[in-house]
Amino acid sequence: MNGILPLWKERGMTSHDCVFKLRKILRTKKVGHTGTLDPGVEGVLPICIGQATRIAEYLTDAGKTYEAIISIGRTTTTEDAEGETVAEDPSVKKVSREQLQEVLASLTGVIEQTPPMFSAVKVNGKRLYEYARKGETVERPTRQVTIYALELLDDHESYEGQEITFPVRIDCSKGTYIRTLAVQIGEALGYPAHMKELVRTASGTFTRDNCFTLAQVAELMNAEQVTTCILPVEYALTDYPYIEITSAIEKEIFNGQVLPADTLLKIHDKIVFGINGKAVAVYQAHPTKAGLMKPHKMFPTIE
DSSP states (O other): OOEEEEEEEOTTOOHHHHHHHHHHHHTOSOEEESSOOOTTOEEEEEEEEGGGGGGHHHHHHSOEEEEEEEEESEEESSSBTTSOEEEEOOSOEEEEHHHHHHHHHHTSEEEEEOOOSSSOOEETTEEHHHHHHTTOOOOOOOEEEEEEEEEEOSOOSEEEESSEEEEEEEEEOTTOOHHHHHHHHHHHHTSOEEEEEEEEEEETTEEGGGOBOHHHHHHHHHTTOGGGGOBOGGGGGTTSOEEEOOTTTHHHHHTTOOEEOOGGGGTOSEEEEEETTEEEEEEEEOSSSTTEEEEEEEOTTOO
């Protein structure tokens, strides 16, 4: 069993919970997820099975789309609705749509974020949430992420009250913390804020429409139809050019040899070689030898 299962992770479960349950349902140990989703978040979580675990990092690196409800008026220890209150502003607030749109525009593009203490980022060999659970705070590395689009989803002309909430859609790069983005939106408006709700609606080429729940996967497995929900590994490689292997280079590709660089690597960071549409190897420019390329991933046995 090799391929990618587009799973719809339900609220209340960790990503590891999903992997654990799928190993039992599918009766295979080689199962891995492609990026952690917090227990309070539901959404698209591509799962790699068998040989497809070799390309899990490609899916993890892919862009994501989220729909969130941002709450203005209170910030929390976890930057979402589950944490304890850190600061609260009970005043009646009034924000115009124009003001909000300006703030969203200012946070679109390359921005800097400091990961929240309740996160899986490692500092000095320990995950930040391990420090946070002990009440410890450590210095966290600030990093750059890209917000490709930040769109307001309602049509209100103004927002007023002690608590202001509004829905947004975010297209972003890997490593973006939507919780932290919610706090940044609040800071730009001059108020404490947190992320009230979050759904991941897309991960790379995988969307809500082609996902299955754990219950559906179990049902298909019992009916001996589980292959209908498992996509081939090539589905995760569509961002890269595909080259059909010819007899002239077949032996070299299957042996994973270093070859003269294909001209496509001047435009793309990776290219896929395959036979009859089935991926055999992913090549990239050689890091130290100009004009050459080397395999980044090999999976000749995928069927």
